[in-house]
């Protein structure tokens with residue numbers, strides 16, 4: 499009997515890999531925008547970054563200038579399917595100097611079906627984690643852009659992650675949403691027996707408008723409230739119309755308006771990520 503020999507070269511593991519879950523249980527709170535800008539800054543610092551889009555909308559493709567209608571085989575739905583053969587379907591945004599350092603595995607409407615199909619799969623919550631261990635990625639940083647609801651795809655992402663980052667718009671409604679998210683995190687980690695459980699890197703206030711008295715009031719309270727839970731509060735990512743203009747061009751803000759003050763808003767988060775990758 500002949501035995502087939504696998505002749506594909508082994509994938510080289512990075513020394514450290516951070517898998518960053520970016521999620522919230524509300525829509526339009528900059529999850530995708532954060533994912534893209536953190537990916538861009540980290541790639542500029544020399545990291546190799548993969549972004550896996552678990553969402554059903556096409557924002558990730560649109561904001562990065564990629565084709566918004568990939569066939570299912572070019573999406574994360576394929577990676578999660580029973581037919582996946584280990585060849586991750588990545589697309590790379592055409593962003594000048596860093597081209598090739600950011601790989602994006604797109605989501606989109608097919609993820610709705612993928613989410614429903616999970617119900618019939620064994621080890622459903624562990625599917626992405628299993629994929630990452632069976633077919634490891636050579637990237638230093640893997641960013642998971644999660645859907646706006648705490649669905650079964652959020653569980654899949656949580657199990658695969660090493661760290662969590664939670665964007666929060668400083669408003670009363672978002673604060674109560676954050677409370678629900680933290681309870682979901684605790685219950686899920688316990689129920690899924692995550693050991694070690696992914697660490698909460700912090701909460702980042704987003705779309706912060708210093709001209710709004712309500713936002714100013716809630717922004718000021720946030721660090722103390724979060725510190726009560728042992729959670730770090732990052733400096734804010736400010737509101738700027740230029741994000742909307744940049745995303746319409748398929749560019750990060752840094753390539754749309756290089757000298758815009760908001761470009762520096764991601765640096766504290768990226769500092770933490772760089773430290774995690776170096777230590």
Ligand SMILES: Nc1ncnc2c1ncn2[C@@H]1O[C@H](COP(=O)(O)OP(=O)(O)OP(=O)(O)O)[C@@H](O)[C@H]1O
Nearest residue numbers: 525526527528529530531646705736737738741742
């Ligand atoms: N700091 C900001 N200032 C102004 N506009 C922003 C900012 N961040 C994001 N936006 C805009 O807000 C909208 C929602 O952002 P984004 O798609 O990143 O949020 P999301 O949480 O991923 O949304 P969804 O839940 O739909 O996936 C987009 O039009 C984006 O360009």
Ligand SMILES: [Mg+2]
Nearest residue numbers: 529530553557
């Ligand atoms: Mg999004």
